[in-house]
Structures are given as C-alpha cells and as structure tokens.
Amino acid sequence: MTSPSQEEIGSAVRAVSDLHMATVPDEHARAADHAAANLCSGAGLSVAPAGLHQLINEAIQIGYSAALSDMRDGDFDDDIREWRPDLSTG
Template identity: 40%
Template sequence: MSEVSQQQVDEWVKAIETLRENTAARPEDSRKAYEAAANLWSAYGYNDAPEPVIEMLCNAIETGYAQALKDLRDGKLDNEVSNWRSDLFDE
C-alpha cells in the first residue's frame, strides 16, 4: 500500500466537510448531528489519529446522522418508525 500524502488527507477532509455542510443544511440538524457525533466519538475514545483524520471521521458521522434526520423528516422511514415506536401511533 502506498503512503498517503498530507495533500490527499486535506482533500479528503475537505470533501467530507463539504458533504456534511450540504447534508446538514438546517441549523438544528447540524447541532443534533454534532452532538451525536461528539457522544459517539467520546465513547469510542480513539484519539491517536492525526487531528485532520479525527475531524474527517467526526464529519462523516455527522453527515450520516444529518441524512437520517432528513429521511425521518421527509417520511422515508415512516413504516419503520411505526414498527419501532408503535406507542407514538396508538390512539
């Protein structure tokens, strides 16, 4: 496997950051995604990687969380939510 250059790492960090910014367009989603990623990362505890790599990984986690929030809001998971949380739909 070839060595990874700092320029490559910087490009990956920027690409993931851009993806996160485009996915978490709503400020409240961005905040919730940040908090979720921070909680996950603090529980995981892997801090031996270089700071840009940690930043990239946290941004990737935030991106996934923000997309999940968007999918929930858009109704893409309504059937699953009703199965997971039937108590929300009981009358």
C-alpha cells in the same frame, strides 16, 4: 497497500468538509454535533489527532443529518410503527 500522501489526505479532508457544509443544515447542526460527539467519545477517538478527529466528527454529522432528513421526509414512517409499536397512530 501504500499509505496515502499528504495531498490525498488533504483532498479527503476538503471533500468531507465541503460535503458537511452542503448537507448539514443549521436545523440539524446541534443534534448532529451531539450525536457525533457521543459516538467519538464512546469509541475513544478523543485521543485522535485534532484533524483526524474533526474529519471523523464531520463525516458522522453528514450521516446523521441525512438520517434526520429521511425521517422528516417520511422515508421510515412504516418502519417506525414496527420499531415503536407503543407510539400512537394519531
């Protein structure tokens, strides 16, 4: 496998950045940023080059925001009852 070119890397960075802008609403931004920072810190990514760190951070935020949206939409309501039987059904 050959290494990606600078052009390919730039395209990937732009794609993730565009996806981040389109899918991480303001209401999720703080929680998604916090979750991404925790994951990156726990994985030791704070030593990664700034551009790579930002790319990974934004990609994590995209996934986290999508999960928050799914939770708000009720996509996991039945699963939550299984995962957390201690929660009231009120």
